[in-house]
Amino acid sequence: MERVTLFVDVLLPLPLPGTFTYRVPFALNDAVQAGQRVSVQFGPRKVYAGLIVKIHQQPPQKGIPKYILSVLDSRPVVNDFQLRFWQWIAGYYMSTLGEVMAAALPSAFKLSSESKVVLSPDFVPDTETLSEPEYRLTEALLQKKKLTVHEVSRIVGYQKVLPLLKTMIERRLIMMEEELVQQYKPKKTKMIKLSEAFLDERALQQLMDQLSKRAHKQLELLMGFLTLSGFPLKKDFSVSKSDLLHKTQASENALKALTDKGVFVQEEVVISRFTGENNETEKTFSLSAEQQKAFHSLKEQMQEHRVVLLHGVTSSGKTELYIKLMEEALAEGKQVLYLLPEIALTTQIINRLRKHFGDEVGVYHSRYNQNERAEVWENVAGIQSAEVHKPYRIILGPRSAMFLPFDRLGLVIVDEEHDSSYKQFDPAPRYNARDAVIYLAGLHDARVVLGSATPAVETYFNAQNGKYGLVELSERFGGVKMPEIIVVNMKEEKRRRMLKSHFSSVLLHHIQAALDDKKQVILFQNRRGFSTRIECEQCNWVPECKYCDVTMTYHKKSQLLKCHYCGYSRPVPAVCEHCGSPNLVMQGFGTEKVEEELAMILPDAKIDRMDLDTTRAKNAFQRIIYDFENRKTDILTGTQMVTKGLDFENVQVVGILSADNMLSFPDFRAHERSFQMMEQVSGRAGRKDKQGIVIIQTWQPKHPVIQDVVQHDYQSMYNRQLAERWRFRYPPYYRLVMVKLKHKKPELLNEAAAVLARDMKARFGNLVYGPEYPMVSRVKNWYIKQIMLKIKRNEQLSDRKKELQEAISEFKKQTPYKSVRVQIDVDPQ
Ligand code: ADP
Ligand code: ZN
Ligand code: ZN
Numbered sequence: 001m002e003r004v005t006l007f008v009d010v011l012l013p014l015p016l017p018g019t020f021t022y023r024v025p026f027a028l029n030d031a032v033q034a035g036q037r038v039s040v041q042f043g044p045r046k047v048y049a050g051l052i053v054k055i056h057q058q059p060p061q062k063g064i065p066k067y068i069l070s071v072l073d074s075r076p077v078v079n080d081f082q083l084r085f086w087q088w089i090a091g092y093y094m095s096t097l098g099e100v101m102a103a104a105l106p107s108a109f110k111l112s113s114e115s116k117v118v119l120s121p122d123f124v125p126d127t128e129t130l131s132e133p134e135y136r137l138t139e140a141l142l143q144k145k146k147l148t149v150h151e152v153s154r155i156v157g158y159q160k161v162l163p164l165l166k167t168m169i170e171r172r173l174i175m176m177e178e179e180l181v182q183q184y185k186p187k188k189t190k191m192i193k194l195s196e197a198f199l200d201e202r203a204l205q206q207l208m209d210q211l212s213k214r215a216h217k218q219l220e221l222l223m224g225f226l227t228l229s230g231f232p233l234k235k236d237f238s239v240s241k242s243d244l245l246h247k248t249q250a251s252e253n254a255l256k257a258l259t260d261k262g263v264f265v266q267e268e269v270v271i272s273r274f275t276g277e278n279n280e281t282e283k284t285f286s287l288s289a290e291q292q293k294a295f296h297s298l299k300e301q302m303q304e305h306r307v308v309l310l311h312g313v314t315s316s317g318k319t320e321l322y323i324k325l326m327e328e329a330l331a332e333g334k335q336v337l338y339l340l341p342e343i344a345l346t347t348q349i350i351n352r353l354r355k356h357f358g359d360e361v362g363v364y365h366s367r368y369n370q371n372e373r374a375e376v377w378e379n380v381a382g383i384q385s386a387e388v389h390k391p392y393r394i395i396l397g398p399r400s401a402m403f404l405p406f407d408r409l410g411l412v413i414v415d416e417e418h419d420s421s422y423k424q425f426d427p428a429p430r431y432n433a434r435d436a437v438i439y440l441a442g443l444h445d446a447r448v449v450l451g452s453a454t455p456a457v458e459t460y461f462n463a464q465n466g467k468y469g470l471v472e473l474s475e476r477f478g479g480v481k482m483p484e485i486i487v488v489n490m491k492e493e494k495r496r497r498m499l500k501s502h503f504s505s506v507l508l509h510h511i512q513a514a515l516d517d518k519k520q521v522i523l524f525q526n527r528r529g530f531s532t533r534i535e536c537e538q539c540n541w542v543p544e545c546k547y548c549d550v551t552m553t554y555h556k557k558s559q560l561l562k563c564h565y566c567g568y569s570r571p572v573p574a575v576c577e578h579c580g581s582p583n584l585v586m587q588g589f590g591t592e593k594v595e596e597e598l599a600m601i602l603p604d605a606k607i608d609r610m611d612l613d614t615t616r617a618k619n620a621f622q623r624i625i626y627d628f629e630n631r632k633t634d635i636l637t638g639t640q641m642v643t644k645g646l647d648f649e650n651v652q653v654v655g656i657l658s659a660d661n662m663l664s665f666p667d668f669r670a671h672e673r674s675f676q677m678m679e680q681v682s683g684r685a686g687r688k689d690k691q692g693i694v695i696i697q698t699w700q701p702k703h704p705v706i707q708d709v710v711q712h713d714y715q716s717m718y719n720r721q722l723a724e725r726w727r728f729r730y731p732p733y734y735r736l737v738m739v740k741l742k743h744k745k746p747e748l749l750n751e752a753a754a755v756l757a758r759d760m761k762a763r764f765g766n767l768v769y770g771p772e773y774p775m776v777s778r779v780k781n782w783y784i785k786q787i788m789l790k791i792k793r794n795e796q797l798s799d800r801k802k803e804l805q806e807a808i809s810e811f812k813k814q815t816p817y818k819s820v821r822v823q824i825d826v827d828p829q
Contacts, residue, residue: 004057007065008032010040010050013102013110015095015428019053021060022068032068035076035083037109039069039162047149047158049111049166051101053083070163075383077109079405081443088439094737094801094824095429103429104403107176108169108374111162113150116177117141123173130173133164138173146177176370190241192255193265194225199233207263217254222263224248241266287324291317294473295324301469302447307438309417309463310451312473313712314683315480315647318451319349321473322413323356325449326394330360334410334446335380336394339401339433341419342644346396348625349415353396362392364401381405399424399433402440409444412437416644417450417459418676423829430825434459453683454676454714457721461732483654483685483692485710486510489701501597502589502657507695508601510653515605515634519652523598523637524681525591526662528611529553529562532588536576543573549778555613556592566780594637594657602635610638643681652692654685659698663705666775668730669829671705675717678709729767731827734790735797737804738828741771742782742821752820753785756811763803764789782821801826 006024022040024032032038037049049072059065086100102110119141130138133156140155141147153161168174198204211219225244229237245255258264287295294312298321301308312318326336338353340346346363353361364376378384379392395401399422402412414422414434422433434450441448450459450468463470476482488504498505511521533551535542543552545563552561552570560569575582595609610624627633628648636642662674678696686692698706708717726733741756743749753771760768770787777784791800808822 004029005059006032007056007058007060008038008052008068009054009056010038010068011053011101012040012042012048012050012098013105013112014048014098016098017096019097020050021065023065024055025067028068028071031071031074033076034080035078036074037072037077039072039111041066041069041158045150045158046113047111047153047161048113049109049162051078069159072162072166075381077377077381077383077405078105079381079407081407081409081440082403082405084443085436085440089429089431089436091798092436092439093429093431093826094805099428103400103424103427103431106370106373106377108370109377110176111149111165113153114148116146116148117152117165117174118146118177120172120175133160134168134173137164137168141174172371189269190266191238191269192225192241192244193236193238193267194229194233195262195265198263199235201233204233215254215257217251218258221248221250221254221258224250225264238267285320287320288317288477290473290475291321291477294471295321297471298325298449298469301471302449305467305469306441307448307450307462307467308469308471309455309459310449310471310473311455311460311463311714312451312453312471313476313482314453314680315476316453316473317477318415318453318473319352320477322415322449322451323353325411325413326357329410330357330393332410334393334408335406337401337404337406337409337412337437338394338396339412339414339422339437340396340398341416341421342398342641346398348647350396353394357394359390360392361394361396364395364397364404366398366400377404382407399431402433402437406440406444409441409446411446412441412448414448414450416452416680418452418454418456419644420673420829423827425825425829428823430823430828432827432829435827454679457672457718457725458732460718461722480686481691482712483682483694485682485694485696485712487701487706487710488695488697490697490699500601502594502697503598503601504695504697507655507657507697510693510695511602511635511655514652515602517652518650520628520631520633520648520650521635521653521655522642522648522651522681522684523594523635523655523657524639524642524677525589525594525637525657526639526677527553527588527590528592528613528639529564529590530556530592530596531586532590533586534561534572534584535587536579536581537583537585538576538581539579541576541578543570543577546570547779547781548776550776553590554586556596565776589657591637591639598635598637605634606632607635607637608633610636610641612639612641615641640677642684643677646684648684651684652686652690654681654692654694656681656694656696659696659703659706660700663698663700663703668725668728672717672721674705675708675714678706679712679714682709682712729790733793734767735793735826736828737789737791737801738825739787739789739804739808740774740823740825741785741787742823743819744781744783746783748816749783749785749820752811752817753787755814755817756807757787759807759811760787760789760804763807764800767791 003026006029007021008024009019010022011019032052032055034052034055036052038052040048040050042048086097086104089100090097119138136155137152149161156164198207208219224247228239228247259266298308298310310318329336340349350363362376362379364373379389380395382391395404414437417434424431438448462468486506488506490504493499493504500508514521531554533542534554543561544550545552545566545568547568548563548565550563550565552563554572555562559572561572562569576584591609591611595607599607608624608627615621628636631650656678659678662677663670682694685694696706704720705717725731741749741753757768757771767790768787771785774784774786789804791797811817
C-alpha cells in the first residue's frame with residue numbers, strides 16, 4: 001500500500017501571525033481532519049493543543065517539520081464556517097488568527113504548556129478507576145493544588161501529556177484553572193442497573209427465593225426495580241438512584257445491601273445541566289395589527305437585505321416579533337443565534353423563549369463555568385450524545401455566543417444593537433459582535449435583525465441610506481402610552497432648599513405616590529460606590545490610585561477607597577495627606593449612597609441595588625430580578641444594568657438621579673449615549689396598563705438631549721448628531737482606528753508615540769490625530785498614549801489597514817521601541 005506523506009497547518013492560540021506546519025505520522029494519516037485539535041510541540045519544550053486548519057502534501061520551504069504528537073479529537077470541534085469567520089475577524093480587527101482562536105474556544109478546549117490544571121472539586125480518590133498516569137497526576141495535584149501543563153509533562157512525558165489531560169477533563173477528574181472561578185459542580189447522577197449475572201432469569205428467580213426468606217425490604221426494592229424496567233428484562237435499563245428510591249419507597253439500606261451483594265451496579269453519569277428547567281410551552285399569541293404589519297414588512301425586507309433594522313419604541317413587542325421570525329427559521333431546519341448585550345437580560349428572555357421553544361433553547365455565556373460552556377459547544381457541534389441533551393436550535397447569549405460551531409445558521413437577532421457591550425475591549429481581537437455577525441450570517445446565507453428603540457447612529461444611517469432594511473414600530477403594545485417625562489431643575493430645587501440629599505422634592509413625591517399605590521420604582525445612577533471622591537476642603541487634595549491616573553471611589557460598606565480601573569484599594573485617610581487638615585468631604589455620589597440615603601428617607605420601603613458590586617456572585621442577577629418581579633422589592637437602584645431591556649410589569653416611576661455627568665462626558669458619542677440611556681431607562685416605566693412617569697434630575701434642563709428625551713424624539717437627536725459627526729469627521733462618515741501605545745517609562749513612550757505618529761502622518765496626512773494622552777493616561781503603572789486614524793467611509797478600508805500595519809511594523813523594528821506595547825482598536829466604542 002502506498003503511503004502518502006501528509007502535512008497539517010496548525011493554528012496555535014498565540015498572538016503570532018500565521019499557522020505552523022507539522023508532519024503527520026503515517027499511523028495517524030486516517031485520523032486527521034481539519035477542525036480537530038492536535039497536540040504539538042512548539043519551541044524547545046512547550047506543548048500546545050493546536051487546531052488543524054489545513055491538510056496537504058506540501059513540505060514546508062524551510063526546515064524539517066516536527067511530527068504532531070497526537071490527535072486529540074475524534075471529530076472536528078471547529079467547522080469550516082468558523083475558520084472562515086475567524087479569518088475575517090483577524091483581518092478586519094487587525095489581530096492574529098491565534099488571538100481569535102483564543103477568544104473563540106472555551107477554555108476547556110485550550111491546552112498549552114502555560115495553562116494550569118487543578119483537581120475538579122468533587123474528585124474522589126478512587127484508585128480502581130484511575131490508570132497509572134492518571135493516578136500519578138492526581139496524587140501530584142493533591143499535594144500541589146495546581147500544576148502547569150509543562151510540569152505535568154515532566155511527570156508523564158510531553159508526548160502523552162495533552163491526550164491524558166483531555167480525557168481527564170472529559171471524565172471530570174481535573175479542570176483548567178480559570179480566572180473567574182465559579183462554584184463548580186458538574187451535574188452527575190447515580191444510576192442503578194441490574195448486574196449482568198442476574199439478567200439470567202434462573203439466577204434472578206433463585207435470588208428472589210433467597211430474599212423472600214429473610215430480606216423482605218430488599219425483595220420489595222428488587223420487585224420495584226423490575227416493575228420499572230418492565231418485561232422482558234432489558235439489558236441496558238437503568239434508573240436514577242433518587243427516582244428508584246422515591247418510586248419504590250425503599251430505604252438506602254436496602255439499596256446498599258443489594259449493591260453489596262452484587263445485585264445492583266451503581267454508576268455515575270454526567271447529565272445535562274440545562275434540562276427540566278421549564279417544560280411547559282406556550283405557543284399561542286397573536287400579533288396586534290401594527291405588529292402584523294411590521295412582521296410582513298420585516299419578511300419583505302429580509303428578502304432584499306441581509307440586515308434589517310427593527311426600530312421599535314420600548315415595549316412595542318420587538319421580542320414577540322423575534323419569536324415569530326425564530327419559529328419560521330426553525331421550521332426551515334435552521335439554527336438561530338439570539339444575542340443580548342448583558343447577562344442580566346438573559347434571565348428574563350430565557351424564560352420567555354423557553355415558554356415558546358421549550359428546551360431547544362440553549363444559553364452560552366462567560367458566567368457559566370468551562371464545563372458548562374464546553375457542553376453547549378459540543379451540543380451545537382453535534383458531537384454530544386443525544387442522551388445528554390438533544391441539539392439546541394436556538395442559542396441565547398452575549399457576544400461570545402457568536403463563536404459557537406453553528407453549521408446551518410438561518411437567523412441572527414441582535415437585541416439592543418446599540419449597546420456598547422457588544423464590543424470586546426481587551427484583549428484582542430477587539431471585535432464588535434453586532435458587526436461581526438453580519439459577516440457570519442453572510443457565510444451561512446442567514447438574515448440578521450438588529451433591534452433597538454434607540455439604534456446606534458451608524459446603524460440608523462445604514463438603514464436610512466438603504467444598506468440595511470428598516471422597519472419601524474412607533475406604538476407600545478396594547479395602546480400603553482409612552483411615559484411622561486418630568487424634568488427637574490436641580491438649580492431651582494437647591495435655591496428653594498427643596499433637596500434632601502440627592503433627591504429632589506418632585507422625585508420623592510412621586511416615589512411616595514407610587515409606593516402608596518403599591519407600584520414599584522427604579523432609580524438610575526451611572527456611578528457605583530458611595531461617593532465618587534473624597535476631597536480636602538482646605539487644599540483640594542484628592543486621593544488618587546497609586547497605579548492609575550484616576551481618583552479613587554469611596555465604598556462605604558467595605559470602608560475602602562477603590563480604583564475602578566485596576567481594583568487597587570486602600571483605607572480611607574483620616575486627614576489630608578497633603579496639608580494634614582481633618583476636613584475631608586465627600587463629593588459626588590454612587591449607587592451605594594443612593595441606596596443608603598433612600599433607606600433613611602423611606603424607612604419602610606424595601607430597597608435593593610443592582611450594580612457590579614452586588615452582582616459578582618453567579619446567581620446574583622437572577623435573585624435581584626426575581627425579587628423585583630415578585631414585588632419583594634419596592635425600589636430598585638442601580639447603574640446602567642437597570643436600564644437595559646428588562647421588562648417589569650409594575651413599575652410606575654423611574655428616576656434618573658443625575659443626567660449631567662453622562663452629558664458632559666468627553667467623548668463624541670456622549671450625547672448619543674445619554675439619549676439612549678435615558679430613553680432606555682424610561683422604557684422600564686409603565687409597561688402594562690398605566691402611563692409611567694420618568695423624572696430626570698439635571699442642572700441643565702434646557703439641554704437639547706434632555707429635550708429630545710422629553711419628546712421621545714430619536715430623529716431629532718439623530719439629525720443633530722449627524723451634523724456634528726460630519727463636521728468633526730466621526731462615524732458614520734469616517735471610520736476610526738485607534739492605536740494605543742503603552743510603556744512604563746513616560747519619556748520613552750512620548751518619544752515613541754511621536755515617532756509613530758510622524759510616520760503615520762507621512763502616509764495618511766491630516767487624517768491622523770494625536771498622539772495624545774487619553775482621559776485616563778495611566779493604568780496599572782502603564783502610561784498610555786493614543787493616535788487616531790480616520791478613514792473616509794468610501795475608501796478601501798483594507799488597503800488603509802495594510803498601510804497602517806506596515807507603519808507599525810516599521811516602528812516596532814526600531815530597537816528602542818521594541819518594548820512599547822501597541823494595541824490596535826478598529827471601530828473603537
Ligand atoms: P420590546 O421588546 O419592544 O420592549 P416586548 O416584546 O417586551 O417589547 O413587549 C412588551 C410587553 O408587551 C411584553 O410584556 C409582551 O409580553 C407584551 N406583548 C407584546 N406584544 C404582544 C402580543 N402580540 N400579544 C401579547 N402580549 C404582547
Ligand atoms: Zn489638604
Ligand atoms: Zn488603579
